[in-house]
Amino acid sequence: MIRxxxxxxxxxVLVMWLITVAVxxxxxxxxxxxxxxLAGRQATPATIHLIEHRxxxxxxxxxxxxxFVGNALHGDLGFDYYHGVPVTQIIGQALPxxxxxxxxxxxxxxxxxxxxxxxxxxxxxxxxxxxTTALALFFYSMPSFLLALLFLYFLYFRLTKAGFAIFPAGxxxxxxxxxxxxxxxxxxxxxxxxxxxxxxxxxxTRGSMLDVLGEDYIRTARSKGLRERRVVLRHGLRSALTxxxxxxxxxxxxxxxxxxxxxxxxSLPGLGKTAIDAINTQDLPVIxxxxxxxxxxxxxxxxxxxxxxxxLDPRVRLH
Amino acid sequence: MALLxxxxxxxxxxxxxxxxxxxxxxxxxxxxGKTLAIVGESGSGKSVSTQTITKLTRGARVSxxxxxxxxxxxxxxxxxxxxVRGAKIGMIFQDPLSSLHPxxxxxxxxxxxxxxxxxxxxxxxxxxxxxxxxxxxxxxRPAERLDDYPHQFSGGMRQRVMIAMAMALNPVLLIxxxxxxxxxxxxxxxxxxxxxxxQEDFGTAIILITHDLGVVAEMSDDVVVMYAGTAxxxxxxxxxFYRHHHPYTEGLLRSLPAHGGGKGRLIPIAGSPPSLINLPxxxxxxxxxxxxxxxxxxxxxxxxxxxxxxxxxxxxxxPHDWEGRQACEPRTxxxxxxxxx
Numbered sequence: 001m002i003r004x005x006x007x008x009x010x011x012x013v014l015v016m017w018l019i020t021v022a023v024x025x026x027x028x029x030x031x032x033x034x035x036x037x038l039a040g041r042q043a044t045p046a047t048i049h050l051i052e053h054r055x056x057x058x059x060x061x062x063x064x065x066x067x068f069v070g071n072a073l074h075g076d077l078g079f080d081y082y083h084g085v086p087v088t089q090i091i092g093q094a095l096p097x098x099x100x101x102x103x104x105x106x107x108x109x110x111x112x113x114x115x116x117x118x119x120x121x122x123x124x125x126x127x128x129x130x131x132t133t134a135l136a137l138f139f140y141s142m143p144s145f146l147l148a149l150l151f152l153y154f155l156y157f158r159l160t161k162a163g164f165a166i167f168p169a170g171x172x173x174x175x176x177x178x179x180x181x182x183x184x185x186x187x188x189x190x191x192x193x194x195x196x197x198x199x200x201x202x203x204x205t206r207g208s209m210l211d212v213l214g215e216d217y218i219r220t221a222r223s224k225g226l227r228e229r230r231v232v233l234r235h236g237l238r239s240a241l242t243x244x245x246x247x248x249x250x251x252x253x254x255x256x257x258x259x260x261x262x263x264x265x266x267s268l269p270g271l272g273k274t275a276i277d278a279i280n281t282q283d284l285p286v287i288x289x290x291x292x293x294x295x296x297x298x299x300x301x302x303x304x305x306x307x308x309x310x311x312l313d314p315r316v317r318l319h
Numbered sequence: 320m321a322l323l324x325x326x327x328x329x330x331x332x333x334x335x336x337x338x339x340x341x342x343x344x345x346x347x348x349x350x351x352g353k354t355l356a357i358v359g360e361s362g363s364g365k366s367v368s369t370q371t372i373t374k375l376t377r378g379a380r381v382s383x384x385x386x387x388x389x390x391x392x393x394x395x396x397x398x399x400x401x402x403v404r405g406a407k408i409g410m411i412f413q414d415p416l417s418s419l420h421p422x423x424x425x426x427x428x429x430x431x432x433x434x435x436x437x438x439x440x441x442x443x444x445x446x447x448x449x450x451x452x453x454x455x456x457x458x459x460r461p462a463e464r465l466d467d468y469p470h471q472f473s474g475g476m477r478q479r480v481m482i483a484m485a486m487a488l489n490p491v492l493l494i495x496x497x498x499x500x501x502x503x504x505x506x507x508x509x510x511x512x513x514x515x516x517x518q519e520d521f522g523t524a525i526i527l528i529t530h531d532l533g534v535v536a537e538m539s540d541d542v543v544v545m546y547a548g549t550a551x552x553x554x555x556x557x558x559x560f561y562r563h564h565h566p567y568t569e570g571l572l573r574s575l576p577a578h579g580g581g582k583g584r585l586i587p588i589a590g591s592p593p594s595l596i597n598l599p600x601x602x603x604x605x606x607x608x609x610x611x612x613x614x615x616x617x618x619x620x621x622x623x624x625x626x627x628x629x630x631x632x633x634x635x636x637x638p639h640d641w642e643g644r645q646a647c648e649p650r651t652x653x654x655x656x657x658x659x660x
Contacts, residue, residue: 220420222375224484225404225432225435
């Protein structure tokens with residue numbers, strides 16, 4: 001197990017390295033000239049050259065790359081082009097917002113998905129099973145921006161116009177301003193995001209649960225005279241959760257790197273929205289920083305999933 | 320009165336191909352402290368019938384009666400049934416690896432069983448009892464092994480764990496569904512020994528489902544021979560081996576290698592069991608039977624007493640007296656149903 005983990009971590013490092021190369025290369029191949037943009041319309045070639053020199057853009061590509069990786073390893077992702085703010089600080093400000101969104105939504109979709117999945121599996125092919133499936137597929141196939149916009153239209157715009165100003169139009173309120181305000185600002189994005197993802201979990205839990213309920217050890221559990229509830233939850237769900245945990249780790253890892261659409265629609269200045277803004281302004285260090293952070297989140301999540309396997313299944317621990 | 324009396328049990332399943340009649344009019348009884356062996360090929364309805372008694376078959380159409388300690392289990396409330404399962408009827412299954420939960424320690428699984436029926440037992444007491452049970456079924460260092468997972472045991476030891484769990488609450492009946500089929504031959508004998516010792520100590524009745532006549536010879540008091548969902552012959556162990564009436568029983572015995580034998584070839588039963596969806600009329604064994612004649616294909620023989628021996632019954636049209644039955648000669652070839660029909 002330890003050896004397996006070491007191999008997994010080494011592989012993760014390799015992936016991260018490849019990503020830095022890819023991201024770095026990509027943005028230098030792409031046609032853009034930051035120095036010219038920063039220098040303004042009437043800049044002389046000398047000014048542009050000076051700016052390029054200050055930003056280190058006149059160094060050979062390999063030198064720029066090694067400088068970048070060297071700094072990154074020391075926790076320095078450079079400064080943004082326009083305001084000179086450290087990229088790590090930009091990420092540090094956006095991350096709590098993305099985390100609030102992702103984790104809150106995760107709790108909702110996990111509860112919703114697993115609960116409806118179990119209910120479907122316990123009574124397969126009944127009306128309730130089929131309607132749950134239909135509902136899940138409805139949200140699953142809905143574009144995320146559309147669901148978010150519908151939420152805004154009905155639950156913010158129409159409701160506020162009708163005199164019930166319950167939900168804000170968007171924006172973020174930090175935890176320092178109170179948990180209530182924080183949650184009130186996040187509830188719509190949470191639900192909008194959770195409904196999209198819950199569908200996957202309903203289907204996954206249902207399928208996995210149906211497989212498990214056919215296992216011999218479930219028959220044993222019943223033959224022991226356990227209550228059906230205990231058979232389903234303690235014996236069935238315990239095993240059926242393994243694929244759900246895998247999916248959950250991967251999804252959460254992805255979301256921590258930024259929830260582009262939901263953040264944009266609800267004007268939440270998280271990593272996703274920051275990345276979009278940076279792309280619009282060609283703010284290279286910020287883009288690279290966020291991409292690398294998001295990749296790291298996915299890589300770490302995958303390693304955590306592997307560790308979770310061992311925690312969940314005693315059979316994995318020995319190998 | 321017998322401990323368990325199963326009367327005219329029918330079990331069928333709706334499948335996309337049609338109604339599968341897995342058990343058709345099975346009647347048998349189990350006496351307290353005795354062992355009843357149910358023998359038959361795969362798909363003869365052995366497992367289905369015993370699992371139906373405790374209602375572990377799901378989605379089945381069931382009719383008949385299964386009177387256990389004076390109450391019909393087939394019509395019992397789910398709550399009554401839950402209290403019978405485990406506490407009064409213990410069960411062990413063919414594959415102990417897949418029958419134990421892979422994620423829980425064996426001690427936990429036994430404790431769960433004990434406390435499911437008697438919540439006043441403390442965890443400590445239940446754990447102590449679990450260790451005792453593991454010792455009882457012959458697992459070395461039982462107290463330490465409580466904290467092991469099923470995959471850390473060998474096949475034979477796992478089946479011992481299953482037996483320990485099934486016997487935890489001292490049930491009056493143990494249903495053992497092919498308990499040794501998945502085990503090595505040497506381990507089989509040990510596991511059977513454990514079951515027999517427990518039976519002697521606690522007076523448990525056993526229903527032993529098997530296709531292995533060696534196991535039947537070793538363990539049983541009475542035998543039911545099943546074929547195509549119904550009983551072909553019922554008798555004491557002695558009669559099944561030495562005074563059988565039914566050609567199917569005869570066929571099973573002739574396809575069994577004799578211990579230390581070497582005299583002559585084994586004679587397999589030709590053909591294969593009928594489909595349980597479209598059962599032909601007449602005796603289900605007739606198409607494979609070396610004694611069959613026209614009547615066998617037309618009329619289903621009832622399960623009647625034979626040889627004037629109480630409790631010895633056979634569903635066959637062959638003469639019901641010993642001399643008459645002995646005079647019947649099997650044909651060397653079986654006839655095709657198409658030719659006679």
